[in-house]
Amino acid sequence: xxxxxxxxxxxxxxxxxxxxxxxxxxxxxxxxxxxxxxxxxxxxxxxxxxxxxxxxxxxxxxxxxxxxxxxxxxxxxxxxxxxxxxxxxxxxxxxxxxxxxxxxxxxxxxxxxxxxxxxxxxxxxxxxxxxxxxxxxxxxxxxxxxxxxxxxxxxxxxxxxxxxxxxxxxxxxxxxxxxxxxxxxxxxxxxxxxxxxxxxxxxxxxxxxxxxxxxxxxxxxxxxxxxxxxxxxxxxxxxxxxxxxxxxxxxxxxxxxxxxxxxxxxxxxxxxxxxxxxxxxxxxxxxxxxxxxxxxxxxxxxxxxxxxxxxxxxxxxxxxxxxxxxxxxxxxxxxxxxxxxxxxxxxxxxxxxxxxxxxxxxxxxxxxxxxxxxxxxxxxxxxxxxxxxxxxxxxxxxxxxxxxxxxxx
Ligand code: ADP
Ligand code: MG
Numbered sequence: 004x005x006x007x008x009x010x011x012x013x014x015x016x017x018x019x020x021x022x023x024x025x026x027x028x029x030x031x032x033x034x035x036x037x038x039x040x041x042x043x044x045x046x047x048x049x050x051x052x053x054x055x056x057x058x059x060x061x062x063x064x065x066x067x068x069x070x071x072x073x074x075x076x077x078x079x080x081x082x083x084x085x086x087x088x089x090x091x092x093x094x095x096x097x098x099x100x101x102x103x104x105x106x107x108x109x110x111x112x113x114x115x116x117x118x119x120x121x122x123x124x125x126x127x128x129x130x131x132x133x134x135x136x137x138x139x140x141x142x143x144x145x146x147x148x149x150x151x152x153x154x155x156x157x158x159x160x161x162x163x164x165x166x167x168x169x170x171x172x173x174x175x176x177x178x179x180x181x182x183x184x185x186x187x188x189x190x191x192x193x194x195x196x197x198x199x200x201x202x203x204x205x206x207x208x209x210x211x212x213x214x215x216x217x218x219x220x221x222x223x224x225x226x227x228x229x230x231x232x233x234x235x236x237x238x239x240x241x242x243x244x245x246x247x248x249x250x251x252x253x254x255x256x257x258x259x260x261x262x263x264x265x266x267x268x269x270x271x272x273x274x275x276x277x278x279x280x281x282x283x284x285x286x287x288x289x290x291x292x293x294x295x296x297x298x299x300x301x302x303x304x305x306x307x308x309x310x311x312x313x314x315x316x317x318x319x320x321x322x323x324x325x326x327x328x329x330x331x332x333x334x335x336x337x338x339x340x341x342x343x344x345x346x347x348x349x350x351x352x353x354x355x356x357x358x359x360x361x362x363x364x365x366x367x368x369x370x371x372x373x374x375x376x377x378x379x380x381x382x383x384x385x386x387x388x389x390x391x392x393x394x395x396x397x398x399x400x401x402x403x404x405x406x407x408x409x410x411x412x
Contacts, residue, residue, distance in 0.1 A: 010217050010240040013255045014058040016120040018219075018237030025210040027203050028233045032122030034058075041096035044121040045089055052124030055095040057082035057104050059114040060260040062222075062238060067106030069098055072115060078102050082116070085124060092121065117259055125235060130223035131190060132156050132167075133234075135211050137218075144172040144211055146204060150190055152223040178208040192226070199232035215245035243274075264327055271320040273310055275327060280305025281335040282404055283328035283366075285321075285355075287312050287346055295340045298397050304405035307333045314345055318354045325358035329366075336408035338400060339370040341380075348372040348380030356387050364389060367407035371400035 016034045023029055033044035045053055057064050064082035071078055079098040086092045096119060105113035130153035138145040149167045151159045159166055168189040170182040183204040187197040207219055220238040227233055246252040258266050268275035282304050286292045292309050299306055308331055310324040328337055341351050355370065368391045372380040381393045392407075394400040 011243040011246065011252060011256065012060045012238075012240045012260070014060065014118060014120075014257065015056065015237045016058055016118070017255050018239035019120075019234065021210065021214065021239060022207075022234050022237060026206040027210075028199065028231060029237070030054075030123045030125050030233060030235070032120050035096070035119040035121055036100075036117070038093060038096045038100060041092055041100075041119055041121050042089065045086075045092045048121065048123050050123035051087065053086050053092060054120075054122050054124055055084045055086050055092055055099065056120040056122065057099050057116045058118035058120050059104055059106075059109070059116055060257070061104075061106055061108040061114060062220075063106035063108045064104060067104050067109070067113075069102040069104050069116070070113065072101070072103045082106065096121075114260070118257075125225060125233060126228040127223075127225045127235075128228045128230075129226045130235075131225065132159070133207075133221040133224040135207055135216070135219040138171060141171050143174045144178075144208055146170050146172070146178070146186065146208065148186055148190055148224075152225075156222060172208050177212070178205055180205070192232075194230065196226050196230045196232055199230075203232055203234075215242045215248065216240065217242045264330075267323065268310065268327060271323045272315070273312055273320060273324050273327075275311075276309045277331075278306045278308055279333075280307045281333055281408055283307050283331060283334040283337040284309045285312065285324055285328060285337065285339045285341075286310070287314065287316065287341050287344075291340055291342055294397060295338065295401065298401040299338065299405060301398075302402045302405040304401070304408065307331055307335075312346075316346055316351075318350060318357070321351060321354035322358040322361070325355055326362055329358070329362050329364070334366060336367045336404045337369070338404040339368070340397060340400065341370075341372055341374075343372060343374030343376055343380070345375075347376040348374065349376045349383050352380040352383040355391075356383070356389060359389055367404065368392070369394060369400050369404040369407070371395065371397055 019029045031048055035041045035044050067082040069079045082104045084095040086095055099116050102116055103113040104116050132149040132152035134147045136145050147167055147169050151166050170186050172178040183201040187200040192200050218240045221234045223235050225233050225235045265275055282299055284295050284306050286295055292311055296306055312321055312324050341348055370384055371394045384391050384393050392403050
């Protein structure tokens with residue numbers, strides 16, 4: 004749903020595999036699942052100093068804390084540790100794997116760490132910040148960089164916005180080498196470091212387009228003591244709606260990092276977005292989702308979620324979608340807004356009835372059909388035993404569901 008806004012996140016170690024393929028310099032590293040893995044990674048890397056890094060889909064790991072998930076006791080401060088010996092690797096890996104990491108970005112509930120990355124230690128001369136994002140207004144990719152890396156970039160943006168430098172790629176020609184060079188100059192880079200940065204920016208902007216990224220953030224990007232520019236962290240996310248173009252995306256998906264309902268929705272070809280309100284919405288298509296949201300808000304309501312059943316929904320996927328909406332405790336009313344095309348409204352009507360009978364419908368339901376078989380769809384609903392209101396326009400439907408969830412008749 005909200006096509007183009009849903010992101011699929013991957014782990015740092017996966018981002019670094021993609022960086023390496025794209026020609027961006029990274030340290031050697033090995034993905035681990037166990038303490039034994041971590042020790043053999045240490046032996047294989049051949050570096051005395053290594054970084055032992057918790058892998059979760061959230062940043063701020065270095066400054067986070069690890070807790071025992073059962074007792075809640077603090078196990079270790081810092082989810083990214085520098086180990087100077089095999090013993091330290093063992094200690095840190097044992098303290099990380101299976102523990103709960105709480106960072107500024109995870110919220111107090113934290114995330115269980117199931118993956119670890121052991122990578123060669125880097126002698127850092129300076130930490131920079133680098134990010135690539137989609138700039139919808141400029142219809143191109145915005146590249147932001149700063150000499151103030153390694154710290155909270157939000158703080159830099161707020162207190163010293165002039166310390167963040169920006170360049171844009173050309174919508175069709177990609178990144179201009181001159182702009183990349185100018186960025187290197189602004190960061191005060193010279194010689195090999197400057198060449199490294201320019202080639203890195205070109206590689207990253209190509210990767211961004213090729214892989215349908217929605218964001219790449221490298222914090223820190225470091226200049227090593229030997230003058231190399233190395234991506235020491237990697238936060239990469241993709242536009243999930245492009246995943247059909249990239250079969251490898253599904254292999255990179257870490258289901259343990261996603262909410263169970265999101266996984267279920269994904270498996271049935273549905274897009275699910277959780278929001279803060281109390282009106283559950285079942286729609287087909289992103290435009291319709293946006294319009295539904297606007298109109299619900301116009302009448303003073305707030306959506307609890309959106310389930311976009313897409314263009315090729317089946318009876319089964321609609322039943323699943325309806326089930327997901329019904330099990331959300333915040334839902335006090337449901338608006339179904341379907342524009343029939345390939346999807347036939349009467350099929351949707353029968354699926355909605357089936358799901359409601361199966362799962363029990365305890366909240367008001369308003370259905371707006373238009374397009375293919377909308378008359379038949381309305382007939383099916385009007386003749387069923389459920390307490391369902393039908394309407395032929397979105398504004399009437401939205402007004403009705405807002406009124407019903409408020410409790411006034
Ligand atoms: P997070 O942003 O989640 O805290 P990072 O990957 O940025 O995690 O790591 C935190 C800090 O740890 C970095 O800013 C850097 O100073 C240090 N660090 C990370 N990887 C290495 C490494 N391979 N060698 C040396 N220091 C590292
Ligand atoms: Mg970082």
